[in-house]
Amino acid sequence: MPEISRFFSIRWSEVMFPRVTSVKYLHGYVLEITFSDRSSGRIDWRERLGKANPAGVFGPLRDPTFFAQVELWAEAGTIRWPNGADICPDVLYSAATGRPLPDFSELESVRTDS
Numbered sequence: 001m002p003e004i005s006r007f008f009s010i011r012w013s014e015v016m017f018p019r020v021t022s023v024k025y026l027h028g029y030v031l032e033i034t035f036s037d038r039s040s041g042r043i044d045w046r047e048r049l050g051k052a053n054p055a056g057v058f059g060p061l062r063d064p065t066f067f068a069q070v071e072l073w074a075e076a077g078t079i080r081w082p083n084g085a086d087i088c089p090d091v092l093y094s095a096a097t098g099r100p101l102p103d104f105s106e107l108e109s110v111r112t113d114s
Contacts (some may be wrong), residue, residue, distance in 0.1 A: 017093035019077025025068045033079070033096050035089075041096025057085045 018035040026032055026042065029049060034040040045067070052058035060083050061067045073080040080086040094101045 017090045017099070019089050020072060020079055020092060021074075023070055023072050023079045025070055028064060029067055031070060031079070033092055035093055035096070036077070039093075039097055041098075043092070043095045057083065061085060 018037040018039070020033055021036050022034040024032040029045040030042055031045070032040060032042050045061070049058065049062050049067070052062060054062065061081060066081065066083075069082055070079050071081070073086060076086065076089070078086055078089040078092065090101060093099065
């Protein structure tokens with residue numbers, strides 16, 4: 001059984017990606033996002049939004065005019081839209097840079113095994 005102390009010794013700064021420092025709407029469903037480590041990338045959301053539930057919080061983003069209203073939410077280090085929809089900055093960093101998200105499955109095991 002994993003030791004629970006391993007779970008509490010993790011520094012979240014070691015597993016969290018850099019935060020968003022700027023966002024620029026380019027066209028259609030494409031955003032250019034810059035992060036606190038100065039890396040940047042373009043993300044095309046067309047495919048992801050095509051799968052969004054029209055009645056859900058991401059539904060309105062399927063309208064390109066509404067999608068273009070994206071803004072930086074500096075306090076949270078991410079982006080958001082006027083309806084309150086926002087995206088985890090770690091997911092944004094992974095999508096923009098190609099760096100895989102951390103594997104938290106071992107942490108989940110530590111938490112549930114205790």
